[in-house]
Amino acid sequence: MDEHNEIGRTRDALVQSVMARGRTLRRRRYAVLSATALAVTALVAGGIAVAAHDDGGKVRVDSPVSPSSAGPVDSTTSTTTTTPPATDSTTGSVVTQPSGPPGASTTTDDRCHNSYDPACGPFHWAPVPQSTISVVFSPARPVVGDTVTMMVTVDGLTMLGPSGVRCDSNSQFPFAFDDVGCTWTYHYSLCFPPPQDPPRYGLWDPPPASPLHWVWSVRSVVTGPIPPSGNVPWDVGVELDCRADSPYQQIPEASGVLHVDPAPSTSTSTTATTTTTTG
Amino acid sequence: MVGGDESFEADFDEMFRRAQRLACRLLGDPSRADDVAAEALARxxxxxxxxxxxxxxxxxxxxxxxxxxIDEMARLRRSVVTGEHLTDEVSEGAVLRVALAQALRSLPRRQRDAVVLRYLADLDEAHVAAALGVSAGTVKTHLHRAVARMRSTLGPGFDPSFTEF
Structure with a gap:
């Protein structure tokens, strides 16, 4: 009993100690925020004073445009499309400008465009390049013994080209593209980010890239037996431009369901071939 | 009340247990893991x-x-470099920890988050995906690439279940 009470006291002491430390951290954070707010207020007041002086006594304060008011969100996605919001290249109009990381500067000031100034906030690419992906099975409704082709098509922009394809199926169905060639391939020497010295801040233009139209396919023989539903769900992801600092480092993903019909007899072997076309 | 002292105290034990366990796996030292867990909960x-x-x-x-x-392991690294207060047995483990910290630190943030949540905090892939706001497939991709990269740093025998640590 005494031991139990002792443990309880120790636990309570720990909780109180942690909360006391947390309050100290919170006060410190508020102090920093207050000091920052005061500094910003002083700067704005100074700016207004200068504007009033320069503009014949007329006070004008321009507010930066927040990303959320920049325009409607692009909703042109489908089950086979991954679209990080970006510029609509066909019309040239901005469909969606992705917001930067928390705390990112929202100013459109050129000083914070491709900047090395820490005052410009966290580094981020803008616009984020857009890509689309689709997966198609052929034939669409195979029977056991058929050879099925899964074709993955990716369109977008890249500097290096796709670095790998991943296929997943939660089905226990013994018909597995991922066993027969639908696996990641790597370009290790290219995937490590180059050193960034000095570090970048604020909004940066993505570097020049080439259009990508990439078609990849894999064939496999349906071996059965088939689960009662006959549906085999597939998820496919393609990694574009594996370098960590590349704006084209995306993993567009697509999902598809292959419906397999039963057949009187089933094969026991699985074969596959892989073809790649890059355009 | 959500966000009040009562709810923090009510959830403290579970949060501390998880934090301590993760810290212990990363640091390999229960005493220092307690300190890290306490500081994490203070934050x-x-x-x-x-x-x-x-x-x-x-x-x-x-x-x-x-x-x-990782910060704590960076301090440990300084001790390893200077050889302060380290016995042979401790220094061997310390070198391993320092290598782990460096390998984790070298990962892109998303990959590091995925590795920590999946393999060190033992969340399942669906949970990790929800926590990171990405699909389960993307989590798999991050894990796959992170492990490949850690193997290139720590050696081909690196086990993503972190059994060595």
Whole structure:
């Protein structure tokens, strides 16, 4: 009993100690925020004073445009499309400008465009390049013994080209593209980010890239037996431009369901071939 | 009340247990793991009004624990370099920890978050995906690439279940 009470006291002491430390951290954070707010207020007041002086006594304060008011969100996605919001290249109009990381500067000031100034906030690419992906099975409704082709098509922009394809199926169905060639391939020497010295801040233009139209396919023989539903769900992801600092480092993903019909007899072997076309 | 002292105290034991376990796996030292877990929860409490409402706050805490542990291992690295207060047995483990910290630190943030949440905090892939706001497939991709990269740093025998650590 005494031991139990002792443990309880120790636990309570720990909780109180942690909360006391947390309050100290919170006060410190508020102090920093207050000091920052005061500094910003002083700067704005100074700016207004200068504007009033320069503009014949007329006070004008321009507010930066927040990303959320920049325009409607692009909703042109489908089950086979991954679209990080970006510029609509066909019309040239901005469909969606992705917001930067928390705390990112929202100013459109050129000083914070491709900047090395820490005052410009966290580094981020803008616009984020857009890509689309689709997966198609052929034939669409195979029977056991058929050879099925899964074709993955990716369109977008890249500097290096796709670095790998991943296929997943939660089905226990013994018909597995991922066993027969639908696996990641790597370009290790290219995937490590180059050193960034000095570090970048604020909004940066993505570097020049080439259009990508990439078609990849894999064939496999349906071996059965088939689960009662006959549906085999597939998820496919393609990694574009594996370098960590590349704006084209995306993993567009697509999902598809292959419906397999039963057949009187089933094969026991699985074969596959892989073809790649890059355009 | 969500975000109040009562809810923090009510959830403290579970949060501390998870934080301590993760810190211990990263640091290999229960005593220092206690300190890191306590500091992580102090930081959690400092942001409790916000964090209490997070659906996956364990992921938030895990990230804090990881960053603190990596800092702690950086201090350990200085000890290893200078050879301060280290016996042979301790120094062997310390070198391993330092290598782990460096390998984790070298990962892109998303990959590091995925590795920590999946393999060190033992969340399942669906949970990790929800916590990071990505699909389960993307989590798999991040894990696959992170492990490949850690193997290139720590050696081909590196086990993503971190059994060595």
């Amino acid at each position: 959690t409490y400092a942001h409790w009004r916000k964090v209490a409402g997070y659906e996956h706050r364990e992921a938030w805490i895990a990230r804090v624990v990881t960053n603190l542990a």
